[in-house]
Structures are given as structure tokens and as C-alpha cells.
Amino acid sequence: MNILKGVEIFGEYVLLLKRVFSKPEKKRVYYRQTIKEIDKLGLQSIWIVTIISAFMGAVITLQTAYNMENPFIPTYLIGLGTRDSMLLEFSSTVIGLILAGKVGSNIASEIGTMRVSEQIDALEIMGVNSASFLILPKIIATVLFNPFLSVLSMIVGITGGWLVGVFTGVVSSQEYINGVQYAFIPFYITYSLIKTVVFAFLITTISAFYGYRVQGGSLEVGKASTQAVVMSSIFILLFNLLLTQLLLS
Template sequence: MNIFNQTGQYFALLLKVFSKPERHSLYIRQTFNEIENLGIKSVGIVAVISIFMGGIMTLQVAYNMVNPLLPRTIIGLGNRDSLILEFSSTIMGLIMAGKIGSNITSEIGSMKVTEQIDSLEIMGVNSASYLILPKIIAVVLMFPLLYILSVFFGIIGGLIVGPAVGAVTITDYINGIQSSFNPYYVTFSLMKCLVFGFLISSISAFFGYTVEGGAFDVGTASTRAVVNTNIQILVWDLILTQLLL
């Protein structure tokens, strides 16, 4: 399948996904289920990764401050802005593409190869909309919330690790977090999260919905979905940064 045919199929699937639902109540219930499965169940891994990365970035900023004239508050400021601008949106998006994306692809792909999707179509159900739309809505809604949690836990990680190893005092770290804050950085990253959430859910669902073959092909489709999603996240990160910053 060449890139042009694949792109055409992707947009054709999106048109089918965003068609008018047959029963709104069924879609709403399914959306809440996806919010729990894809969003709430990802909070743990987001918290753990963010705490460690916040601690690591705090140490890296501290150990690279070779100029004694620079204030130690830069350590907290550097960790905060790194989390807000890039880690908690882009890097977490790449990580979530592996967790959430592979989950979506394998689930829909398994239904495709076992002919469950064909059964839905025979019953008159728009299978693309029923299976994919709730996932897109759930991920787009939850990803900004996961971003906020990631920033919070990343800052907490720096607050724990920095003073614990003597890299920075609690007072300097907190003063750094509070200094020179630009609210637009948060707005910018939340915009990126909405785009990344859509990319993760829609691309993963596309590879799952179009898979052919058996269980081995589902695994291959999951890998391809994660790789393509990561590439698109990086491309759109560059585009959005150029347009919005």
C-alpha cells in the first residue's frame, strides 16, 4: 500500500467515522468506557514517568550550571519550562502512542480479523463510527488532563530529587518555579495535546480497522501504527511550534 492510497483511505475512514451516529445514547456510554480504559488507566504510568523525568531534568540542569554567577532558581525554572513546553506534551505523546495507540490498534484489529466488524456492518451498524469515534473523543478529552498531571508530577519529582541530592534547595527550586512564568506556554501545549490526541487515536484506529490476515498481522499493524503516529507527532510538533510560538 503506497503512501497516497494509505492517506486516501485514512481520510475516507474519517468521513465514515464522523457521520451521524445511529443511537447517541449508545455512543455516549461507549465514550465513557473509553475514557476509563484509555485515559484514567493511563494516569499511573504518566505519574511514574513524569516524577522520574522531572527529577532527572532537575539534576541535569543543576549539574550543567558551571557558571557560579547564575542564580540557582534557574534549576526550577528550567525544569518547569521543559515540562510545560516539550516533555509533558510531545515526549508524553510519544509514550502514550505506544501505550494507547497499540491498545486501540490491537483491539480493533482483533475484531477485524475475527470478522466481528463484518457482523456489525451486516446488522446495519456503522462500525467505523461506533468503534472509532468514542476512542477519538476519549483520547482528545483526556490527553490535556494527562498533560496537566504530567507537569504537576514532573515538578514534584524535581522538588523531591533536587533537594534530596543537594543539587538545589527547596526555597530556590520553588522560587524558580514561580519566576518568569508565561501562561501562553500552557495554552500552546494544550493546543498541541488536542492535536496529538487526535493523531494517536485516529492513526491507530486506521491501522487496526484496515488490517488484513490473522493475529500476526495485528501485531505488525500495531507496530506500524506506533511508528507512524510518532512520526506524525514530531512533524506536527514542528509545525505547531513554528506557527504558534
């Protein structure tokens, strides 16, 4: 029964995506909506990404330094470890999980509230493709802006690690910078950005799907928000595994 239900839900998800990516009625309206969504879902997420990235970069640096007890291990590896940790995993996957909680719950609750208050029904009566009008601008906004958040996370995390490493004395500034530059592979940034775009699409579409199919009242909206965050997180981890195998193998 669970498998059949899962197949049914996936079918509904695909059908919703078909409606979302149908031809927009008025492109100018969609453009204005996209700008609003970039501000709400992207710009307002900068502060949380910046704060978390700075602290995580600092923690990675300290943990790497305190676990390097062998005096024969060069200290520049501290900078290298922080760089690779931020580029390969943190700035894409962990930030994606954080945004699944912040952005995903916001999308699910907003669309769910519109569903239970019959605003979506009103749009349908007026002949508006409500799925495309409400969801497509959110997808475009997150897919376009989340790579910027990922790059910001990389820069802030590596900088935070450098500041803490120097101020605590666990690594010199020159050694840390040498580690950041050592054996740098540019494809790691491309790999991280590809994952970020995929995660942005998953977060937005899954959250919108759970919000769009809400039935009931405010209690069901809360449940839909929780389901959206949980399912977004699961699919982020699943696709992280798949993309890592495809891109780095």
C-alpha cells in the same frame, strides 16, 4: 511507487474519517462507549504518566544543576529550566510518544482483532456504521482526557524535580520555587494543551486506521500495531515541529 502508495493510504484514511464523523445512530450507546474508552484509554494511563513524569522532572533538575558549574549563575534557574522543559516539551510531546506506544498499540490490536475475527463484518451486516461505533468514542475519550494527563504530567514533573533537588541538596526549596515562578508565561500551558489535543487525535485515528484495514490473521494484527505506533510517533514529531513554528514564532 512509494509516493503513490502513500497518497492511496492517505485517501483511505480520509474516507475512514468521513465515516467516523457521520451522524451517530444512537447517541446513548455512543455515550456509554465513550465512558468505557475514557476508563480504558485514559484512567488506566495515569500510572505510567505519573511515574515517568516524576522521574523525568527529577532527572531534568539534576542534569541542570550538575551543568551549572559557574558560581555566578543563580540557582533558581534550575527550577525555571525544569518548569519550561516540562511545559514546553515533555508533558505534551514525550508523553504523546509514550501514549502512542501504550494507547496506540491497544487501539490497533483491538480493532484489528475484531476485523480478522469478522466482528466488524457482523456489525456492518446489522446495519451499524462500524467505523463510527468503534472509533468515534475512542477519539472523544482521548481528546477529552489527554489534556488532563498533560496537566498531571506538568504538576508531577515539577514536583518531582523539587523533591529531588531539595533532598540531594543541589538547590534549596525557596530557590527552586522562585525559579518555577520566575518570568512565567501562561501561554506555555495553552501551547502544551493544544499540542496534546492534536497528538491525541493523531494517535487515535492513525492507530484505528491501521487496525481497521487489517487483512489476514493474528500475525497481521501484530504488524498493524507496530505500524500504528511507528506512524503515530512520526506524525507526532512532525506536528510538534509545525505547531511550535505556528504557535511560538
